[in-house]
Amino acid sequence: MRCxxxxxxxxxxxxxxxxxxxxxxxxxxxxxxxxxxxxDFSITFNRVPDFTxxxxxxxxxxxxxxxxxxxxxxxxxxRGPEIxxxxxxxxxxxxxxxxxxxxxxxxxxxxxxVPWVLDDKTVTFSVQTSxxxxxxxxxxxxxxxxxxxxxxxxxxxxxxxxxxxxxxTFSLLGLGGLTLGFFCRRRxxxxxx
Numbered sequence: 001m002r003c004x005x006x007x008x009x010x011x012x013x014x015x016x017x018x019x020x021x022x023x024x025x026x027x028x029x030x031x032x033x034x035x036x037x038x039x040d041f042s043i044t045f046n047r048v049p050d051f052t053x054x055x056x057x058x059x060x061x062x063x064x065x066x067x068x069x070x071x072x073x074x075x076x077x078x079r080g081p082e083i084x085x086x087x088x089x090x091x092x093x094x095x096x097x098x099x100x101x102x103x104x105x106x107x108x109x110x111x112x113x114v115p116w117v118l119d120d121k122t123v124t125f126s127v128q129t130s131x132x133x134x135x136x137x138x139x140x141x142x143x144x145x146x147x148x149x150x151x152x153x154x155x156x157x158x159x160x161x162x163x164x165x166x167x168x169t170f171s172l173l174g175l176g177g178l179t180l181g182f183f184c185r186r187r188x189x190x191x192x193x
Contacts (some may be wrong), residue, residue: 024062024150031162039129044122051083059152068132069143075133077107089113140164
């Protein structure tokens, strides 16, 4: 009888733990490269994240991580799990090596830190693209993984490609008009010889 009571207590505790820890995730994300050499990141969660609460081993209640591919696995890591250490700045680490500093998650040295903004359930920030990777696809985009965690447990992982800006319709029309004007001008000059 006593064993049954202990077993029920364990089942209830495990159920409550999975409810408390397993429901933080992202519902959308985007990575958009810009003409000015920066990349804008946006990630929206299913609830307002709390980056300040940590458990007894220092894992944040809510965290995210972008892992940018390079020539060999990851070139850089955008470390949401370090927000409770860095405050208003988001650390971007080298994807190889180990810095050995607390909270690095075993990743390399800090490349840079960038400010981030939390607006309700959405985190946004921008990074110089050249600091992230040197490996691009023919369209200029790069590959990345994005991960959401709750107290260190992965709740969602997704692979994506950055969006690359395309010339606007207006600029293409302008270029077409200039080309047409150039050829018409050459033709008129040829006719009046």
